[in-house]
Amino acid sequence: MMRSCKKCGVSLDHLPAHRxxxxxxxxxxxxxxxxxxxxxxxxxxxxxxxxxRCFNPKHKNYPGYGGRGITVCQRWLxxxxxxxxxxxxxxxxxxSIERKENNGNYEPSNCKWATKSEQSRNRRxxxxxxxxDQQHRQGDQS
Numbered sequence: 001m002m003r004s005c006k007k008c009g010v011s012l013d014h015l016p017a018h019r020x021x022x023x024x025x026x027x028x029x030x031x032x033x034x035x036x037x038x039x040x041x042x043x044x045x046x047x048x049x050x051x052x053r054c055f056n057p058k059h060k061n062y063p064g065y066g067g068r069g070i071t072v073c074q075r076w077l078x079x080x081x082x083x084x085x086x087x088x089x090x091x092x093x094x095x096s097i098e099r100k101e102n103n104g105n106y107e108p109s110n111c112k113w114a115t116k117s118e119q120s121r122n123r124r125x126x127x128x129x130x131x132x133d134q135q136h137r138q139g140d141q142s
Contacts, residue, residue, distance in 0.1 A: 046090075046097045047083045053065040054070055054072050087113065102122060
């Protein structure tokens with residue numbers, strides 16, 4: 001069943017069932033988020049976090065993404081709408097973005113929504129992990 005905001009008509013399917021207005025996202029209120037109305041969705045947060053992992057050296061996971069040369073395709077950098085058009089809604093709660101080829105970039109042909117258990121089967125081999133503490137300890141043992 002398709003639900004929509006009683007003020008502006010934006011779809012509420014991405015919000016909890018008890019909501020009848022899109023709240024802070026409501027274009028009828030002149031919100032800065034009226035372009036797509038999805039800023040508080042998990043899809044938007046996945047897009048935002050994906051970019052941060054790849055381009056923000058202060059992000060805790062940057063070394064495993066941007067630090068390894070993983071980047072985001074130009075189309076997805078241009079807008080959330082492009083990302084959303086290519087990826088669509090998450091199938092269910094508990095899904096997150098996965099790169100099919102772990103050393104590949106974030107781009108439509110290399111990404112899908114996946115569960116944690118699916119993602120756990122798609123990891124880099126331990127030997128590829130750059131672990132400074134491990135290298136330091138191995139050097140001390142020689």
